[in-house]
Amino acid sequence: MSMDDDYYFQYKGCNFVASIYKKDYLEQLEHIEIRDSDVFIMTYPKSGTIWMQHIMSLIYSDGDIAAVESKPALARVPWIEVHSTNFSARPSPRLNASHLPYHLVPKALKEKKGKVIYVARNPKDVLVSSYYFHIHFALYESPKDFQDFFEKFIDGRVEFSSWFDHIRDWYVHKDEFNFLFLTYEELQKDLAASVQKICNFVGRQLDAEKLDSVIKNSTFDKMKKNPMANYEGIPTKCSGGSFLRKGTVGDWKNHFTVAQSEMFDKIFQERMKDVALEFIWDKE
Numbered sequence: 579m580s581m582d583d584d585y586y587f588q589y590k591g592c593n594f595v596a597s598i599y600k601k602d603y604l605e606q607l608e609h610i611e612i613r614d615s616d617v618f619i620m621t622y623p624k625s626g627t628i629w630m631q632h633i634m635s636l637i638y639s640d641g642d643i644a645a646v647e648s649k650p651a652l653a654r655v656p657w658i659e660v661h662s663t664n665f666s667a668r669p670s671p672r673l674n675a676s677h678l679p680y681h682l683v684p685k686a687l688k689e690k691k692g693k694v695i696y697v698a699r700n701p702k703d704v705l706v707s708s709y710y711f712h713i714h715f716a717l718y719e720s721p722k723d724f725q726d727f728f729e730k731f732i733d734g735r736v737e738f739s740s741w742f743d744h745i746r747d748w749y750v751h752k753d754e755f756n757f758l759f760l761t762y763e764e765l766q767k768d769l770a771a772s773v774q775k776i777c778n779f780v781g782r783q784l785d786a787e788k789l790d791s792v793i794k795n796s797t798f799d800k801m802k803k804n805p806m807a808n809y810e811g812i813p814t815k816c817s818g819g820s821f822l823r824k825g826t827v828g829d830w831k832n833h834f835t836v837a838q839s840e841m842f843d844k845i846f847q848e849r850m851k852d853v854a855l856e857f858i859w860d861k862e
């Protein structure tokens with residue numbers, strides 16, 4: 579890929595925004611010590627990370643919304659690849675978020691230390707969500723238009739490179755980790771069942787009242803109104819931009835042309851033909 583105005587740098591084949599990430603820290607990160615109680619939310623960008631940060635915070639605070647609202651999501655469930663998070667000094671249990679590809683995560687995770695929850699979202703909706711994210715947020719370059727961003731996304735000329743590579747590598751290597759795979763769409767379809775599945779995976783036993791509080795306070799509408807969950811303080815290019823936009827399934831249909839959809843489907847079939855994953859592309 580071309581490095582436009584030094585906007586990106588590449589580290590071991592993955593694109594990083596130069597104003598946010600540091601190469602020397604990424605090198606150190608591969609060798610950090612992992613505790614058994616650590617939990618990592620792994621996603622490709624715009625696949626439900628903020629939602630999962632909020633859900634995990636609520637689960638680990640026994641559904642106490644007041645505790646969750648006392649500090650922003652970035653502090654409760656920080657990004658491990660951002661060098662300012664001071665990962666090693668944080669007390670257990672450490673909840674973490676990351677967009678890192680499989681080959682760049684701390685090596686100890688592959689020794690089944692800690693737990694990994696990977697959340698995937700259908701890539702057409704990821705593309706649309708990412709397009710609007712680049713339009714609104716100050717640290718990201720604005721796309722020329724939707725077609726231009728569409729082409730960059732398909733080619734992997736975006737932050738964290740190819741969606742296809744990211745999900746393929748994580749899914750193919752999932753047995754190397756203590757691993758739970760979820761999709762954005764199943765969180766949408768049955769939030770209660772998804773929250774229970776997460777609790778079982780991380781070993782948190784919540785009674786019915788606490789579980790109900792987690793579910794009730796994790797809906798998209800609740801989160802969008804909560805400045806501690808919705809990244810309200812992130813710098814924007816103009817007024818009106820929101821980190822949490824629609825949170826729906828199938829919004830790509832309002833943006834893709836028939837030709838774009840057909841091209842994407844063809845590439846998806848080629849790139850994902852030997853990966854046993856099915857996605858929900860529209861509301862059922």
